[in-house]
Amino acid sequence: MSAAQTALDRVTRVPGVRGAIILSASDGLVVAEQLMDGIDGRAAAALAGSLVGRLTRAARSAGLGEPAFVQLRSEGGSILAAPGGQDVVLVAVAGPEANVGLARLEMLDAAGRFV
Amino acid sequence: MRALEPWVIDPLQTFLDESSARLTLLMTSSGQVVAQHGFSRSLDVMTAAALGAGIVASTDELARLMGATRFGALVHHGVRQSCMLSAFGTPRGRWIGLVVFGPETSVGIVQLFFDQMVEQLVTIAPREQAPAPVLAENFEGELNASLKALFGRQ
Numbered sequence: 001m002s003a004a005q006t007a008l009d010r011v012t013r014v015p016g017v018r019g020a021i022i023l024s025a026s027d028g029l030v031v032a033e034q035l036m037d038g039i040d041g042r043a044a045a046a047l048a049g050s051l052v053g054r055l056t057r058a059a060r061s062a063g064l065g066e067p068a069f070v071q072l073r074s075e076g077g078s079i080l081a082a083p084g085g086q087d088v089v090l091v092a093v094a095g096p097e098a099n100v101g102l103a104r105l106e107m108l109d110a111a112g113r114f115v
Numbered sequence: 116m117r118a119l120e121p122w123v124i125d126p127l128q129t130f131l132d133e134s135s136a137r138l139t140l141l142m143t144s145s146g147q148v149v150a151q152h153g154f155s156r157s158l159d160v161m162t163a164a165a166l167g168a169g170i171v172a173s174t175d176e177l178a179r180l181m182g183a184t185r186f187g188a189l190v191h192h193g194v195r196q197s198c199m200l201s202a203f204g205t206p207r208g209r210w211i212g213l214v215v216f217g218p219e220t221s222v223g224i225v226q227l228f229f230d231q232m233v234e235q236l237v238t239i240a241p242r243e244q245a246p247a248p249v250l251a252e253n254f255e256g257e258l259n260a261s262l263k264a265l266f267g268r269q
Contacts, residue, residue, distance in 0.1 A: 023223075024223075026218075026221060027221050027222045027223055028221035028222065028223025028224050028227075029221075029222065029223045042223070042226075042227065043227055045223055046221065046223030046224045046226070046227040047224070047227070049221055049223055049224075050220070050221060050223075050224050053221070
């Protein structure tokens, strides 16, 4: 199993997580994905990549350095993103019932391991 | 943004707003310009349309030689600017989109909203008028009329 697939497995095993994507940050293209039906991976990758890119620029402009983790909460759940090295971002789509704390730990660890 | 056909304006404007594309050209597969955004000189539009149509024709032929179906999109990554060229079917014939974008956006975003624009164009395209073939004797007149409409001058 590839490092990317291992990372996706770890994240999607967290209860409530509906899918995970590894994407190229600069391109917004999917590198690997493991998603439930009904989630458009291509759109999620493009938009999450754009979001992380803009937040990175905002954090740098504010003198905060690189963002380590991004959580976007909405009515139906959360988008979680962990930027890694080598221009990749690990993104998870979590439902409202998800254990976001555990997902965050798994994502930070996985992002650190597979890059 | 200028368009020869008004029904193209809304989908194209949405695409421009969402994608942050710098230049966009919609043309027929023969290189006739349908709409443009960002070009300031008619010569640039003519050149880009001719080159874009030629590249799509070449890649179509390459795909045929490889026994493949047509390629979906061609993306050229540059340092300061990148370019995407994609052909798609509409009720008005086969069209080509040429999009130039910078590092302020990404190829994923451009492709995502380009595909949404194509869906909108296919949905709202008027069905009643079939595209007329371009004859050599009409070409120069049609080209000048199109450029006048797109730039307000000849």
